Amino acid sequence: MAYDYEKYIRPGKLPHIWCPGCGHGIVMKGLIRAMGTLNLKKEETALVSGIGCASRLPGYIDCCTLHTAHGRAVPFATGIKMARPEMNVILVGGDGDGTAIGGNHFIHACRRNIDMTYIIMNNYIYGMTGGQFSPCTPTGDKASTTPYGNPDPGFDLAKLAIGAGATFVARGTAFHANQIDKLIVEAIQHKGFSVVEILDDCPTTYGRRNKYKSVIEMMNRLKEIAVPVKAAEKMTAEQLKGKVLTGVLYKEEIKPEYTAEYAKVIERAKAAK
Amino acid sequence: MSRYELRFSGAGGQGLITAGIIMAKAASIYEGKQAVQSQSYGPEARGGASKSEVIISDGPIDYPKVTQCDALLAMTQEAANKYSHDLKEGGVLLIDSDLVIDIPPGNFKTIAFPIINTAKNDVGREIVANIVALGAMVALTGQVSRENAEKAVLSSVPEAFIELNRKAFSVGFEKALAASA
């Protein structure tokens, strides 16, 4: 049976602004399915983004949506979550927004382990401004500002999140559409700061500069490089060269969640009064 | 005009800002006068120059800083040199006699006793030297009563240190009276 996407789509707001072949729409559908699976109440769900192509996503979803400034989705969302810990707070955005201009906020949200879910669509590029390299662009790749090849090493976004203290980190790809909603469901259910990186494609500003002949080729690449965590356990280092792990990469439930910890601060303050 | 200006000066970490606050609090909260306390300090939490200024008046206080100082406490030679220039004729200068060797010249009354050593030897803790100095300043300036100043001291220190501070204040007050007699 076809899934009813209408439930969480804002009436009258489609079509979206994304280019043909862009994976953001696939991610949005995955998010909608996840929201449906969890039956999230629209009035009790905040969807927060920064600036960039991916950050336009909240406009299409029917809930409390906040399109903030470049890089600032995380601290805006932190304010919402602190003021109303009972709300579901989900963030969406791109790799540039989240790890360059918003990188400091990102690692500190991981450190605090505040109960929010951050879906980062990593398409290795600043798409909206026309294809400049991001902190996730692979070394050597072409962008409008790396005409001779990118000299910068890139972030491994998931490792960054784990290192900074996030307690749930998963990775999927825009090719593996059926996995996306499952990862997001698990992330939202996790009590703590959860990060879901979705490897994505930008045919318009990244693909054409880096010798991808078609969207299909870009999608095939995502298919080829992705190795599920379980499968990787049986593979040699040689076999894993050039691959990326997908699935739930890290999960722990010992570290306390931030708003719960602050509730204890309130208890202590009231007792000391 | 009833405006009376005090300056507590010395090195950072000597507790002079606290001494100034307590003096102003005594006047403002307990004595029924008006008072303003302000301070200036460097980036150091300890050491460096530090000063705390207190204006006491029967009426509203406009300019919150010292214009012509009525009473100056100097806990270092540097402070004595730097801040005695605008001390009023007939004003009061209180110095730590161990630390201020060259007494600045001027037509004011200088009272000297070893403030820090008094705290160490007579009270038992060097850390309350600022309260010894405060007791002395209260005695020498007469702007607030001994009782009200003591109330301000006791309401400003942690419970475990009330007796220590009461003693420090009292010793400072008496020493100043003896030294100025």
Added chain:
Amino acid sequence: MSKKVAFIQGNEAGAYGALYAGCTFFGGYPITPSTEVAEVMSVELPKIGGKFIQMEDEIGAMAAVLGASLAGAKALTATSGPGLSLKQELIGYGCIAEIPCVIFNVMRGGPSTGMPTGPSQSDVMCAKWGTHGDHPAICLVPASVQETFEEVIRAFNLSEKYRTPVMIMPDEIIAHMRERVVFPEPGEIEVVPRKSPTVPAEQYKPYDISFGDVPPLASFGSGYKFHVTGLNKMQDGFPTTKADIVQAEEERQVRKVNANVDDIVTFEEYLLDDAEVAVVAYGSTSRSARYAVNIAREQGIKAGMFRIKTFWPFPDKQIKALAGKVKGIVIPEMNLGMCSLELERCAQGQVPVLGIFRVDGEPINPDQILEKIKEVK
């Protein structure tokens, strides 16, 4: 029963004023000389079930404040010059998205790191022109510890009434000096609540001008769902580039404040009735000015003071009238002539405007002002 009094700093009074005004959220980042505000809030907010968060940087603090306000909390941040510079983009966000909040900025020497413990009044232009684009600006400049307490309450009230960020800017002297504060009883000073929507959730639009220039603001999590963006937007909150809508919305946002200047602008006139020389002053400098005016009067000089309490919107009308009846205006300020330019604009050449400008970290003393008063012929 006698009222509660305390002998406290301007910064502490600012924090207590915020609590009186119903503030339940503080997002901040440590910066001299404003940190005492954060410290008091960290102690007091959890006692009433409020939230304090120390963010990773100044920008994050501003963002958290805006997020919390959208979720229904009255929210405060405190900062000083360098932090104010960093917060500017998001202050603009607050203006365009029309999110109430209060920014308590203690003015220290600048630009950049400048003089962290030295007083200054050089952020007053930053309060109006710091963030890019046309936007409303409200900025209050208290001159005593008691007034800091009261003006923070007014800042919250104005931010809710006009649905916009409001700044209060004590200079370092006011922020760090201690005076007696008499705390008002609850109810004694008016506290303006947020104007919440009355329409059913499905009809709600966050910028519905059928309710006037200041539409009601719903909170996330209160049963309403809507969209907020920093892009130019339509009444329903969604972005638009339609020229007529953008023009009208931009004009409305500025008009919210500009059409209500008389409601917002506050000032004090001291001995101005027969004055021939008017000292215009604000913040701690006004205390030196009052002292100087009193001495001038003793010496037979007809001096008076116009004290600016609301810096933005600027008291244009009052300054123009003042310039029409005195021989000269003296403006002492701890910057190199920021208010002075505004006075010249308002005085329209009727009288000379004589400035005393100090940026050396020292207060302007009464003697300097008295000397300048005597220069007015």
